[in-house]
Structure formats: structure tokens, C-alpha cells
Amino acid sequence: MKVGIIGASGYTGSELLRLLALHPKAEVVAATSRQLAGEPIWKLHRFLKGFYDLKFVEPDLKNLDECDVVFTAVPHGEAMRYVPQLLEVGIKVVDLSADYRLDKETYEKVYGKKHEGYRDAVYGLTELHRDEIAKADLVANPGCYPTGAILAVAPIAENAEIIVFDAKSGISGAGAKPTEFTHYPNLHEAIVPYKVTNHRHYWEMVRELSRFNPEVRVSFTPQVFPGSRGILTNAHVFMNDVPSRDELYEIYERFYRDCYFVRLQDEIRLSWVRGSNFCDIAIFVDEQNGRVVVSSAIDNLVKGASGQAIQNMNVMFGLDEKTGLEFPPLFP
Ligand SMILES: NC(=O)c1ccc[n+]([C@@H]2O[C@H](COP(=O)([O-])OP(=O)(O)OC[C@H]3O[C@@H](n4cnc5c(N)ncnc54)[C@H](OP(=O)(O)O)[C@@H]3O)[C@@H](O)[C@H]2O)c1
Structure with a gap:
């Protein structure tokens, strides 16, 4: 699978990069940052030096069009700008923001903004919604x-x-x-x-x-x-x-x-x-x-965000949900 990450300069975006670096079936082909477009990823994420040759790109559809799946790791209110465009060209989306976790009316009340681009999504708590996630094009990854x-x-x-x-x-x-x-x-x-x-x-x-x-x-x-x-x-x-x-x-x-x-x-x-x-x-x-x-x-950042997002991606693409995530915690 070819993967894009919108918001790859942030914490959940960099955690997606860390976890996907060793995923056997997924390759990150586009990672966006508006501030750092054109810069190598490792210049910001020094801990990833040696794992990626990619440079950050602008979050434009043309930079993401070869992706099978895109993670939107951006603040709420921003994901809704990208999600409908991505779905329209057949790219599956796992949204890490809150934009698709609630029904439209509750979202607008709770987040105090109009939802411009509402779509029905499956709530991505994998353990509770695995069967629906397997059929979904848009998964709303839960809050931490x-x-x-x-x-x-x-x-x-x-x-x-x-x-x-x-x-x-x-x-x-x-x-x-x-x-x-x-x-x-x-x-x-x-x-x-x-x-x-x-x-x-x-x-x-x-x-x-x-x-x-x-x-x-x-x-x-x-x-x-x-x-x-x-x-x-x-x-x-x-x-x-x-x-x-x-x-x-x-x-x-x-x-x-x-x-x-x-x-x-x-x-x-x-x-x-x-x-x-x-x-x-x-x-x-x-x-x-x-x-x-x-x-x-x-x-x-893992089960509460990027790890669960990858677990959901695995289910959406018919893979074992553990793929790329089967490693022990870091102790102490
Ligand atoms: N942190 C957590 O533990 C956690 C857990 C679960 C869910 N979440 C949710 O996941 C999302 C990302 O969280 P985060 O902690 O990774 O936030 P973050 O560290 O602030 O990173 C968000 C990134 O989004 C990019 N961005 C902001 N506005 C954008 C826009 N209009 N278009 C494209 N890119 C934009 C920014 O990158 P550039 O300015 O470089 O483009 C920024 O680096 C949020 O919705 C958050 O609520 C976070």
C-alpha cells in the first residue's frame, strides 16, 4: 500500500512515520508539511534519520494522488478540507482528528464550527467495529x-x-x-x-x-x-x-x-x-x-492515535490487524 500523511510534522504524524518505517506492506510515499515543504523529513524528525529519503511536500491533492490511503493527522476543522477530495478520487482515509467522530449536529455544537464536508464514517475503535472498518473508505480514528x-x-x-x-x-x-x-x-x-x-x-x-x-x-x-x-x-x-x-x-x-x-x-x-x-x-x-x-x-500516540490508525488501515485493506504493530513496549 502506498501511504500519504497530511500533517507529518506533528506528533501523531511523526509517530505514523516511526511505526510505518518497518511496516511490511505499507510504504510512505508522501508526507506533508506546509512549513517545511522541500526539506528532508529527517531535518525535523532527527530520530528518523536513515529510515526515509522523503522530503516534505505541500498538502495538495497532486502530491497524494498515487496513494491508496491517506492519514489526516491535522487539527479538527482542518481535516474536513481534505477528506472529501481524497474520497472523491478513490483514496481511503483514516482521519486522526475529531472531524468525523460525531454526527454532524453534535459536532457543530461541541466544536463550535460548521462542518463543511460531512461524510458518514466508521468509528475506528478497532476492537468494537472491526467488521464495519473492513468495509469502510473513511475511518474516524477515536480520540486518545x-x-x-x-x-x-x-x-x-x-x-x-x-x-x-x-x-x-x-x-x-x-x-x-x-x-x-x-x-x-x-x-x-x-x-x-x-x-x-x-x-x-x-x-x-x-x-x-x-x-x-x-x-x-x-x-x-x-x-x-x-x-x-x-x-x-x-x-x-x-x-x-x-x-x-x-x-x-x-x-x-x-x-x-x-x-x-x-x-x-x-x-x-x-x-x-x-x-x-x-x-x-x-x-x-x-x-x-x-x-x-x-x-x-x-x-x-500509539493505541490512542497512530498505532490504532495503522491497525484500522490494516483492517481496511484485509491484512491481519497486527501487521507492523507486533512489537513489545519500551521498558523502563
Ligand atoms: N497528540 C495526541 O496524542 C493525539 C491523539 C489522538 C488524536 N489526536 C488528534 O490528531 C490530530 C493531530 O494531532 P497532533 O498531536 O499530531 O497535532 P500537532 O502536533 O499539532 O500536528 C498537527 C500538524 O498538522 C499540520 N497542519 C495544521 N493545519 C493544517 C492544514 N490546514 N493543512 C495541512 N496541515 C495542517 C501542521 O503541520 P504544518 O504546519 O507543518 O503543515 C502540524 O504539524 C489532532 O486533530 C489531534 O486532536 C492527537
């Missing part, structure tokens, strides 16, 4: 927080009354451009709650979880910790009849039996998934309060 959160609770969401997600993300979730929020002295030795009751990813979580249980009440508190990668989610699931810990592990094992990238553990650490496409899950029971605590750990 929703990936860890939804995978943590999907097997028991049907019987949940209330789900409280408490999630902590590394700083790369905010993209490559530094801001006052991500400035070192403002985050160093700090854990910072932000958008405490109004983060946009909430809507993706509700949309997916209501497929299992339209009555469930969801809340979500995002925080940033001073590390580069990773999202640790503690999902507090309140239910009337709490199964035992053993029963819960059985339920999860059954639900995820064909899901190589979901690993059940007794406990989790971000350092056990770093750099990999795994989502690790551990389950704890608080009988007294009718509460199950499900903890999940992902690397936000």
Missing part, C-alpha cells in the same frame, strides 16, 4: 482519552448505572506546538485538571457507551501529568449487582478474546505499554459501595 476509557468499560457498560472516568494524560496529547499550558515550569511536578466538566471527548464516550446502555450516566475528568506519553484511566463503574473479581475477569476475557492488543493484567503501569499498541486493563472490586474500578493504560 475515549480509546482508553471505552475499552476499559465496554464489557460491563450494559449493566452500569454510573461511570466516572478519571484520566491522566502525558503532554504529547496537546500536540507538538508549545503553549503556556504546556510550558515546563507550569507543568513540572504538577498534575493539572483541565476542562473538568466540559472536555469534548466526553461526547465520543457517551456516543459509544450508549450503544451498550442508553441509560448510563457518564462523567469524565481529564488531567495532564508531566510525562511525554501515556494515558492512565481509572473508570469507577457503579452497578446494582457487582460480579466477583473472578467473574469480571471471565467477562473481559470473553469480550476481548479475539483482541490481541487488549491485555488483561492484575495491575497496570504506563511504562508497561509505552511505545506499543497495547491497552492494558486491570479490574478491582469495591463490594461495599457497589463499585468496580477498571484501570486502563495506553500510549496516547
Whole structure:
């Protein structure tokens, strides 16, 4: 497969380049940057020196026309400029932005802008939508927080009354451009709650979880910790009849039996998934309060973005979803 990446100068774009460098069936033939068009990729991404001879190109259709698939790794509101044009000439798209994750009306309300180029897309949480992804031309890759959160609770969401997600993300979730929020002295030795009751990813979580249980009440508190990668989610699931810990592990094992990238553990650490496409899950029971605590750990740039995007590409092209992604995490 010939692959294009729009937004290859950013964090998810460079992570796509890193992961695709060793993919046996995919070759990156176009990588865009408006700032650096004409420059060799390694001049920006020094860690990739020796892996690519490519130069950055402008994000014009003529530079992408030999691609079978394009990843749009650009901010929300920008992907919609490219996606319809790409689909029109028969190029499949995995969009890493939020532009195609919600229905049009909810998107316009939540993101506060008109959607110029809406298309129906399949929500690319591979473990839950594999069959639809296999037939799709356009996959909306999930947000990083929703990936860890939804995978943590999907097997028991049907019987949940209330789900409280408490999630902590590394700083790369905010993209490559530094801001006052991500400035070192403002985050160093700090854990910072932000958008405490109004983060946009909430809507993706509700949309997916209501497929299992339209009555469930969801809340979500995002925080940033001073590390580069990773999202640790503690999902507090309140239910009337709490199964035992053993029963819960059985339920999860059954639900995820064909899901190589979901690993059940007794406990989790971000350092056990770093750099990999795994989502690790551990389950704890608080009988007294009718509460199950499900903890999940992902690397936000891999399972939370570029790794899952490649997993989706593999499924769209009829490959084993593990292709190019079957490597262990980086520890310590
Ligand atoms: N970071 C994460 O952990 C994460 C996880 C899941 C999803 N996402 C989503 O993935 C997308 C990319 O995130 P990121 O963290 O990689 O962001 P980023 O580091 O800020 O990179 C985005 C890149 O998009 C390019 N770009 C911006 N506007 C463009 C336009 N109009 N046309 C073409 N290229 C444009 C920029 O490159 P040039 O200026 O060089 O052209 C920039 O380097 C976002 O929608 C984000 O929400 C991010």
C-alpha cells in the first residue's frame, strides 16, 4: 500500500512515520508539511534519520494522488478540507482528528464550527467495529482519552448505572506546538485538571457507551501529568449487582478474546505499554459501595492515535490487524 500523511510534522504524524518505517506492506510515499515543504523529513524528525529519503511536500491533492490511503493527522476543522477530495478520487482515509467522530449536529455544537464536508464514517475503535472498518473508505480514528476509557468499560457498560472516568494524560496529547499550558515550569511536578466538566471527548464516550446502555450516566475528568506519553484511566463503574473479581475477569476475557492488543493484567503501569499498541486493563472490586474500578493504560500516540490508525488501515485493506504493530513496549 502506498501511504500519504497530511500533517507529518506533528506528533501523531511523526509517530505514523516511526511505526510505518518497518511496516511490511505499507510504504510512505508522501508526507506533508506546509512549513517545511522541500526539506528532508529527517531535518525535523532527527530520530528518523536513515529510515526515509522523503522530503516534505505541500498538502495538495497532486502530491497524494498515487496513494491508496491517506492519514489526516491535522487539527479538527482542518481535516474536513481534505477528506472529501481524497474520497472523491478513490483514496481511503483514516482521519486522526475529531472531524468525523460525531454526527454532524453534535459536532457543530461541541466544536463550535460548521462542518463543511460531512461524510458518514466508521468509528475506528478497532476492537468494537472491526467488521464495519473492513468495509469502510473513511475511518474516524477515536480520540486518545475515549480509546482508553471505552475499552476499559465496554464489557460491563450494559449493566452500569454510573461511570466516572478519571484520566491522566502525558503532554504529547496537546500536540507538538508549545503553549503556556504546556510550558515546563507550569507543568513540572504538577498534575493539572483541565476542562473538568466540559472536555469534548466526553461526547465520543457517551456516543459509544450508549450503544451498550442508553441509560448510563457518564462523567469524565481529564488531567495532564508531566510525562511525554501515556494515558492512565481509572473508570469507577457503579452497578446494582457487582460480579466477583473472578467473574469480571471471565467477562473481559470473553469480550476481548479475539483482541490481541487488549491485555488483561492484575495491575497496570504506563511504562508497561509505552511505545506499543497495547491497552492494558486491570479490574478491582469495591463490594461495599457497589463499585468496580477498571484501570486502563495506553500510549496516547500509539493505541490512542497512530498505532490504532495503522491497525484500522490494516483492517481496511484485509491484512491481519497486527501487521507492523507486533512489537513489545519500551521498558523502563
Ligand atoms: N497528540 C495526541 O496524542 C493525539 C491523539 C489522538 C488524536 N489526536 C488528534 O490528531 C490530530 C493531530 O494531532 P497532533 O498531536 O499530531 O497535532 P500537532 O502536533 O499539532 O500536528 C498537527 C500538524 O498538522 C499540520 N497542519 C495544521 N493545519 C493544517 C492544514 N490546514 N493543512 C495541512 N496541515 C495542517 C501542521 O503541520 P504544518 O504546519 O507543518 O503543515 C502540524 O504539524 C489532532 O486533530 C489531534 O486532536 C492527537
